[in-house]
Amino acid sequence: MLEEENGVDPRLQAISAAIRVVPHFPKPGIMFNDITTLLLRPKVFKDVVEIFVDRYRDMGISAVAGIEARGFIFGPSIALGIGAKFIPLRKPKKLPGEVISEAYVLEYGTDCLEMHVGAVHPGERVLVIDDLVATGGTLCAAIRLLGPMQIEWKACLCTCRVPSLELQNQVNLCQYSAVRSLQANVATKSSTHC
Numbered sequence: 001m002l003e004e005e006n007g008v009d010p011r012l013q014a015i016s017a018a019i020r021v022v023p024h025f026p027k028p029g030i031m032f033n034d035i036t037t038l039l040l041r042p043k044v045f046k047d048v049v050e051i052f053v054d055r056y057r058d059m060g061i062s063a064v065a066g067i068e069a070r071g072f073i074f075g076p077s078i079a080l081g082i083g084a085k086f087i088p089l090r091k092p093k094k095l096p097g098e099v100i101s102e103a104y105v106l107e108y109g110t111d112c113l114e115m116h117v118g119a120v121h122p123g124e125r126v127l128v129i130d131d132l133v134a135t136g137g138t139l140c141a142a143i144r145l146l147g148p149m150q151i152e153w154k155a156c157l158c159t160c161r162v163p164s165l166e167l168q169n170q171v172n173l174c175q176y177s178a179v180r181s182l183q184a185n186v187a188t189k190s191s192t193h194c
């Protein structure tokens, strides 16, 4: 478990500091949170995975769904750490089998997520992983995609939250965690509905 100083996990500061913020990328006005700088620091990268593995192991989670592309960086390690399968939620026209799709609006564009039919079964406990939440549009799309599957439980995890943006209402109703949030601390919101 975590060694804590004043109730705050000391790893969180290092995780927050390792994420580079690049102004005006990919468009003027966007403060881009670049997690590639975190990936260059193996200890910090490992800490991110371990924080989520520690939190979600032994909770009967059978599947981790990672959102392309950056959810593929953290998701598989977390899945292996908790002994779950990994389900890629991919961008359009990448999956060869029968898919279900969900379109969504981003801070700087629009996109769509797809999942193979049969990847998850009713009653499974599923964790959704991405690198960060900005407007929450992507997480909402993942939740909408998984919604009809009648899964028992879902949570959305991210390494950081872009603090200047208001989350879409649906994400505020989701359970999500952000290592870096307004307080540069772990933020967790819970609800049974999304």
Ligand SMILES: O=P(O)(O)OC[C@H]1O[C@H](OP(=O)(O)OP(=O)(O)O)[C@H](O)[C@@H]1O
Binding pocket: 067, 068, 069, 070, 071, 105, 106, 107, 111, 130, 131, 132, 133, 134, 135, 136, 137, 138, 139
């Ligand atoms: O909360 P939101 O406003 O939806 O934004 C967050 C999403 O945006 C980024 O991905 P992006 O769509 O840029 O794709 P990428 O992972 O392929 O770079 C990020 O990895 C999240 O998936």
Ligand SMILES: Nc1ncnc2[nH]cnc12
Binding pocket: 030, 031, 032, 033, 034, 106, 107, 108, 132, 134, 135, 162
């Ligand atoms: N501000 C941001 N930084 C990094 N990735 C993002 N995806 C959407 N908004 C983003």
